[in-house]
Amino acid sequence: MSYYVSVKRMNEILKELQKHYKVYAPMRFEKRGRYSDTDLIRYAEINSIEDVVYDEKSDFSPKEVIYPITQALFYFTEYEYMESKVDDKKILIFARPCDINGFRRLDTIFLKNGGTEDIYYKRLREKIKFILMECGEGWDTCFCVSMGSNKTDDYSLAVRFENDNILVEVKDDEFTNLFVDEKEIEFTPEFVTSNPTKVNIPEIDSQELLEKIYDLDMWKSYNSRCISCGACNAVCITCSCFNTLDVIYTENGKVGERRRVQASCMHEDFTTMAGGLGFRKTAGERMRFRTLHKIYDYKARFKDEHMCVGCGRCDERCPELISFSTTINRLYDEVEKLKKGEATQTIEQTASTEEVK
Amino acid sequence: MSENIMLPNPHKIINIINETENEYTFRVETNAKVKHGQFFQVSIPKIGEAPISVSSMGDNWVELTIRKVGKLTNEIFNLKPGDKIFMRGPYGNSFPKDDFKGKDLVVIAGGTGVSPVRSLLKYFYENPDEIRSLHFIAGFKDEKSILFKEDLKNFKTRFNTIYTLDKDKIEGFEVGLVTEHIKKIPFNTFENYNVVIVGPPVMMHFAALECLKNGVPEEKIWVSFERKMSCGVGKCGHCKINETYVCLEGPVFNYTKAKKLLD
Numbered sequence: 001m002s003y004y005v006s007v008k009r010m011n012e013i014l015k016e017l018q019k020h021y022k023v024y025a026p027m028r029f030e031k032r033g034r035y036s037d038t039d040l041i042r043y044a045e046i047n048s049i050e051d052v053v054y055d056e057k058s059d060f061s062p063k064e065v066i067y068p069i070t071q072a073l074f075y076f077t078e079y080e081y082m083e084s085k086v087d088d089k090k091i092l093i094f095a096r097p098c099d100i101n102g103f104r105r106l107d108t109i110f111l112k113n114g115g116t117e118d119i120y121y122k123r124l125r126e127k128i129k130f131i132l133m134e135c136g137e138g139w140d141t142c143f144c145v146s147m148g149s150n151k152t153d154d155y156s157l158a159v160r161f162e163n164d165n166i167l168v169e170v171k172d173d174e175f176t177n178l179f180v181d182e183k184e185i186e187f188t189p190e191f192v193t194s195n196p197t198k199v200n201i202p203e204i205d206s207q208e209l210l211e212k213i214y215d216l217d218m219w220k221s222y223n224s225r226c227i228s229c230g231a232c233n234a235v236c237i238t239c240s241c242f243n244t245l246d247v248i249y250t251e252n253g254k255v256g257e258r259r260r261v262q263a264s265c266m267h268e269d270f271t272t273m274a275g276g277l278g279f280r281k282t283a284g285e286r287m288r289f290r291t292l293h294k295i296y297d298y299k300a301r302f303k304d305e306h307m308c309v310g311c312g313r314c315d316e317r318c319p320e321l322i323s324f325s326t327t328i329n330r331l332y333d334e335v336e337k338l339k340k341g342e343a344t345q346t347i348e349q350t351a352s353t354e355e356v357k
Numbered sequence: 358m359s360e361n362i363m364l365p366n367p368h369k370i371i372n373i374i375n376e377t378e379n380e381y382t383f384r385v386e387t388n389a390k391v392k393h394g395q396f397f398q399v400s401i402p403k404i405g406e407a408p409i410s411v412s413s414m415g416d417n418w419v420e421l422t423i424r425k426v427g428k429l430t431n432e433i434f435n436l437k438p439g440d441k442i443f444m445r446g447p448y449g450n451s452f453p454k455d456d457f458k459g460k461d462l463v464v465i466a467g468g469t470g471v472s473p474v475r476s477l478l479k480y481f482y483e484n485p486d487e488i489r490s491l492h493f494i495a496g497f498k499d500e501k502s503i504l505f506k507e508d509l510k511n512f513k514t515r516f517n518t519i520y521t522l523d524k525d526k527i528e529g530f531e532v533g534l535v536t537e538h539i540k541k542i543p544f545n546t547f548e549n550y551n552v553v554i555v556g557p558p559v560m561m562h563f564a565a566l567e568c569l570k571n572g573v574p575e576e577k578i579w580v581s582f583e584r585k586m587s588c589g590v591g592k593c594g595h596c597k598i599n600e601t602y603v604c605l606e607g608p609v610f611n612y613t614k615a616k617k618l619l620d
Contacts, residue, residue: 114591274427
């Protein structure tokens with residue numbers, strides 16, 4: 001059933017929901033953006049429905065709700081440790097289709113890979129229900145359609161914002177009672193069916209081809225361009241890597257905690273072991289790793305889908321204006337040439353044709 | 358709540374053996390069933406956690422041979438017998454010991470690479486009837502970096518051993534890299550055999566190439582990879598190479614697979 005709900009009434013419903021749920025949505029943080037006088041839009045717990053930024057793309061993904069940038073695993077005292085706890089409340093997240101599909105990738109890593117479940121992820125994940133937010137026409141850097149992640153039916157509620165009113169589809173019986181007094185309408189959410197940005201995913205079908213891809217000169221162009229800051233990983237809904245870090249709270253050094261902190265495969269020390277031995281030493285090698293992880297080897301391992309959902313946040317966040325969609329398309333072109341036995345780009349050529357967003 | 362895979366447990370240190378100035382072997386109490394080649398995530402609360410391979414095992418204990426190279430290992434070196442060390446595991450796959458039985462085995466190890474193969478060597482030392490022959494090449498940088506001196510002596514009595522130092526000349530040791538001595542292995546006299554290579558990445562690479570040059574088929578070679586790990590259970594991403602997680606599908610790989618792993 002779908003309903004036509006005023007913002008005022010929706011705020012009352014929100015208050016009802018918040019008795020049992022923490023409700024997260026993309027929120028505006030004024031003057032907190034990366035550049036002077038720009039705003040930051042990131043996920044946070046909302047106080048009113050007007051807090052929800054529905055007409056802009058958020059800078060960060062909703063993964064932080066369930067997989068925080070930094071998270072306590074245990075607290076240590078001198079002779080014992082205690083597992084960290086989470087709030088009893090359930091969680092509702094206003095999320096776009098690509099992000100809801102992105103959570104499925106995180107589920108695969110944290111709950112399935114290796115046949116074990118990560119309880120820190122699971123204990124929050126099983127509390128989550130989604131409120132699908134329509135994307136309207138989408139944004140310039142989105143390429144969700146190419147990645148097949150523009151649609152989802154994994155939501156409890158779906159919303160379309162219209163000035164002072166909100167169209168709501170209620171799919172989950174748990175929420176039906178909240179809307180019984182509202183005006184019924186015909187509404188089902190619409191999904192983006194075409195993006196201005198499109199990518200072609202290269203078909204890598206042999207070890208021989210993979211080895212040639214590793215040797216492509218196009219990766220070397222990122223040695224000078226990419227500054228290995230890891231911003232692309234931080235905003236990615238599907239990036240799941242982490243470090244563990246022990247910290248001591250007190251001067252006597254007897255109390256502390258083990259934390260999990262999000263990590264970036266673009267950072268120089270991502271593979272560096274104690275003693276200094278590391279792998280993937282250049283930015284180009286790390287760019288190659290990230291690219292292939294997102295559009296080749298995750299699917300090679302788990303079969304169903306590529307890791308990248310085409311949200312395009314990495315494009316927007318990169319301080320060096322490296323476009324991931326362009327990188328994928330460059331790789332596609334190079335792979336096509338390899339398959340046809342044509343010469344691939346030299347470093348000089350790639351430098352002169354570096355992508356401009 | 359399901360079992361917490363990130364939860365470490367305290368284990369008592371039974372004994373500490375100084376192997377070299379920078380490498381100690383810690384014997385730790387545990388009931389864990391461990392296979393040759395597996396590793397534990399070892400930690401000290403408030404310091405950190407790292408993967409450490411098992412260098413020996415027995416009833417209710419394992420030995421971990423640790424090099425002093427970082428914050429955690431520096432702290433581990435301050436521990437005394439009776440102190441507690443935190444561990445979770447064992448993790449990873451193992452050397453296919455049962456497949457090695459009744460055949461010839463060649464083990465080529467360099468530096469601390471001797472540590473992950475030591476329990477396997479000790480098993481066949483104690484069960485010599487289970488193996489047709491065992492050739493063991495161990496290479497160390499110099500005299501002061503020689504590990505497991507007592508074991509090396511023992512192995513000499515039952516295995517065909519070549520011990521070598523990169524440059525130093527001392528009694529009982531050849532001179533040169535392990536790769537220079539691989540041609541001495543009589544591969545052509547073996548009917549069915551396996552080769553285990555463990556050491557620094559460059560050493561493993563060239564030792565494998567040298568074996569191939571000496572006619573060893575790829576599928577007879579086994580290597581063990583060392584990678585950074587923060588979880589050991591396929592979540593943290595550090596050890597991933599292509600679609601393979603070293604903590605899950607490794608650290609032991611057949612060379613047919615290992616040669617395809619592109620960092």
